[in-house]
Amino acid sequence: NAGVTQTPKFQVLKTGQSMTLQCAQDMNHEYMSWYRQDPGMGLRLIHYSVGAGITDQGEVPNGYNVSRSTTEDFPLRLLSAAPSQTSVYFCASSLGRMNTEAFFGQGTRLTVV
Amino acid sequence: GQSLEQPSEVTAVEGAIVQINCTYQTSGFYGLSWYQQHDGGAPTFLSYNALDGLEETGRFSSFLSRSDSYGYLLLQELQMKDSASYFCAGRVEDSNYQLIWGAGTKLIIKP
Numbered sequence: 001n002a003g004v005t006q007t008p009k010f011q012v013l014k015t016g017q018s019m020t021l022q023c024a025q026d027m028n029h030e031y032m033s034w035y036r037q038d039p040g041m042g043l044r045l046i047h048y049s050v051g052a053g054i055t056d057q058g059e060v061p062n063g064y065n066v067s068r069s070t071t072e073d074f075p076l077r078l079l080s081a082a083p084s085q086t087s088v089y090f091c092a093s094s095l096g097r098m099n100t101e102a103f104f105g106q107g108t109r110l111t112v113v
Numbered sequence: 114g115q116s117l118e119q120p121s122e123v124t125a126v127e128g129a130i131v132q133i134n135c136t137y138q139t140s141g142f143y144g145l146s147w148y149q150q151h152d153g154g155a156p157t158f159l160s161y162n163a164l165d166g167l168e169e170t171g172r173f174s175s176f177l178s179r180s181d182s183y184g185y186l187l188l189q190e191l192q193m194k195d196s197a198s199y200f201c202a203g204r205v206e207d208s209n210y211q212l213i214w215g216a217g218t219k220l221i222i223k224p
Contacts, residue, residue, distance in 0.1 A: 033211075040121070042200055042214030043156070058211060090155060097210055100146055100161035107155055 002026050006091050006105030013081040013112045021076040021108050023091030029103075031094045032074040033058070034066065036087040037107075043090065049074055050097050081112045115139035117201050117215035124221045125191055133186045133199050133218045141206025145177050145184040150217070151197045159186070159199075188220075196222045 007022045025032065033048035045058030049068040063085060065077040074093075078085060091105040117137045125131040135145065144163040148156040160168050162177035162184060174187040188195055198217040205213050 040216060042117075042202070042216045043212075044214070045211050048211065056209070098143075098204070100144065100163075101158040102156075102212070104155035104157070 004091055004093050004103050004105040006089075006108055008108060009106065010109050011111070013078070013110065015081060015083060015112060017081050019078050019081070021078075021089055021091070021110075023074045023076065023105055024072050025074075025093040025103070026072065027093060027103065028071060029093035029095055030071070031097050031099065032068065033092050033102075034064070034074070034076045035090045035092065036060065036085075037090060038087050046076065046089075078110075083112045086110060086112045115205050115213050117203055117213060119199075119201055119215040119218045121216065122219045122221065124223065127191055127193060127222055127224050129191050130187065130189045131191060131220065133188075133201075133220070135184045135186075135201035135215055137182050137184075137201075137203055139203065139205050139213065142179065142182075143204040143206065143210065145175070146202045146204075146212070147173075147175050147186045148200045148202060149197050150200065156200060191222050193222055193224070196220060 004025045030051045034046040035043035037043050044060050047066040049055045052071050055066050089108045092102040094102045119135045146161045147159040150156045160175040167176045172189045177184040198219050200217045201215045202212045
């Protein structure tokens, strides 16, 4: 049971570079989301998707893009990395938007220098 | 605005009972969830309260009072492996039913 798989686990970027964080789930979940977690703060929602082809913005979407071409995959793209995007990023999935239990990937620790 | 407030840190002794509180200030609230996160790990689901009252899952229990905008997570027979951060999260109508998270409570357990 792979669950939610995120890659890479660690990444260092230079300011202005772009990259894609990968997220895949094998539980046939309709709902997927991306969060960032900063020290002393709870998780903040970046973008989410309620199904293939449907995405929407969360609380902190600026500087990030997403797409959902398949049920399984939900990549997060950083367009032009900034030091303020240094954070830990988590991908999560659940059966549906209102489902109470979310399953998280192991996280990507991103540093922008 | 919408927010969930929790203490930043709680200390307890191995074998004891500890309660982690969560108060919220939001309307259109649809239940309270609790997650555990060990250092360097991912959040994992612990419990959910849709209605007022107590939900019990083994050593962990969670309580919700909508009239008081308040909930708590109760951990019994504390073990060293329970040392982690605990987050409350609420699903709110105004945020398109997305989860709003508290800042987390770091539980320190002493032998």
